[in-house]
Amino acid sequence: MGAAIAGRLADSGATVMITARSAPEPGTFQGLFVEADVSTPEGVEKVVQEALNRLGGVDILVNNVGGSSAPSGGALVLSDQDWQETINANLFASIRLDRGLLPGMVERRSGVIIHISSIQRRLPLYEATLAYAAAKAALTTYSKGLSKQFAPLGVRINTVAPGFIQTKAADALLDRLSVETGSRESALSALMDSLGGIPLGRPGLPEEVAELVAFLASDRAASITGSEYVIDGGTLPAV
Structure with a gap:
């Protein structure tokens, strides 16, 4: 999804910087790349400094990092380390990147932050991804609070909750x-x-998620903030 989102924003004329623990395959991305592990404070600090030094800040921040490597077997097999690693990747990565790059948006009184959550925050699967679901629920709640604080200062903050992509x-x-x-x-x-x-x-396609993100990042969504957009093919059984 991250590659699709980066490509879609680049096609719209944005200067795009991406980050990952390993470089993209040759020829798949033409923008700026920072090799870092944003589940760690050091990795986030590297990304923030590179963004500030090379771009002078950002107008759009998409926090797409997520996933789970926890073992299967339900809640009782999850150790403190399993929980902490999942929360570091799925919650703290976004919090730390926001903390580093949001002040510049506030200073310019303009900016968009989009957090990629998951329908698992409302449809948790206990077998292997309970910690992931809990972390994404926290991310959505955090995003809502952040949007209330910073909308008056010109920064829009929304979440996108994909299903099976x-x-x-x-x-x-x-x-x-x-x-x-x-x-x-x-x-x-x-x-x-x-x-x-x-x-x-x-299942959904990464390009479909990218289209939704591009819309939310654009001026066409100028009055949308504090919202979560589900893109799951109708998976969630409730309103």
């Missing part, structure tokens, strides 16, 4: 599951069933 990581998961289920199609069906079904009949 067919990323490279999702494809790798399907490949692993297909060994057990016998085919990729049956693996995909089983994964969608585990979410309670996707009425649209398919």
